[in-house]
Amino acid sequence: MANDPHTAPHRAEEPTTGQLLVQASQEMRELVRSEMRLAQVELTTKAKGIGVGAGMLSGAGLIALYGVGVVLAAAVLALALVMDAWLAALIVGVALLAIAAVVGMVGKSRVQAAAPPAPTETLDNVKQDVAAVKGGLHR
Template structure:
């Protein structure tokens, strides 16, 4: 093998390595953009859903206030008004505590929002690069 052919192989190899490096940079950039888009899309849908839940919750709160006032008035027919209000308040606080504990448990079970599709795509890319490198 002549020295000229060896130099051409080296240039070819270094050019391939340079191209591979550029391709990997592009791939990483594209995967990061995909992750941003995926997380942004999920956050937007969650935000709209949260707004609708908030509106429903506000209306339910007003309705609940009226029902609580009705419960106090009904109980006041049997006991003094102050005692009726106290009984209703204690019941409401107990229910609120149970709801808070259940909500906390659900939030902990949900975990962090992760761009699953992007994670899977990156794993596939890494596997492909490893496979290509080994062969």
Template sequence: MTSNLKDGLSTAELIRQMSEEVSRLVKDELRLAKMELAEKGRHAGKGAGLFGGAGVIALYGGGALVAAVILLLALAMPAWVAAVVVGVVLLIVAAVLGFLGKRQVSAASPPAPARTMESLRHDIDAVKERAHR
């Protein structure tokens, strides 16, 4: 900034320059935030697809195991009673898992572009420091 004073720039020109630089800086930070969120979104999408595939396969495996447990219990009691017992146990487990999942989701913080926010704070501090000089 001292070189600009030597060049004879007026205060108004210096303020205009600073305004343009701040505007460019804000646009760059917004572009960085957009890129960071897009990257996070791609990773989340891939992860969700993989979890979905794993869930489908686990569903088939779980169904086979449930049938095996029902058949095993059917050796000691009527088959319909064995199916009711297994169904009730599965519903209880599902209720517990649903409650725990709800608590986890409500405890999750919203995703935010952390690196961009830190960079923006640094930029604001730098602009403030320049303005004081």
């Protein structure tokens, strides 16, 4: 009767269904927490990139403002003085506007590179996790 398969004792090292469900629940909670931490890091990184780009755009606006001031001064000098003085002011103003254009384009590209602000890597990981869990349930 000791070899009867219907009366064989349950092996202690095999977890019960309830234990497996508890373990799966704990692992899912930890997985969700990990994905949330990853999303937070990803969003922080993207926000920093957007901040740098916005700062560069602000700098471009300030440089453009100075350029406009110099171009206006050149126009005034052109009307009031000899050709040499206004021509020098005009060259400086155009150079400032060219610098502003370059800084503005770089800032714009930095903002576009950081967008979209959604945590795409985290979303991809969550999709893979869900697919893996579904695959495990269908076996």
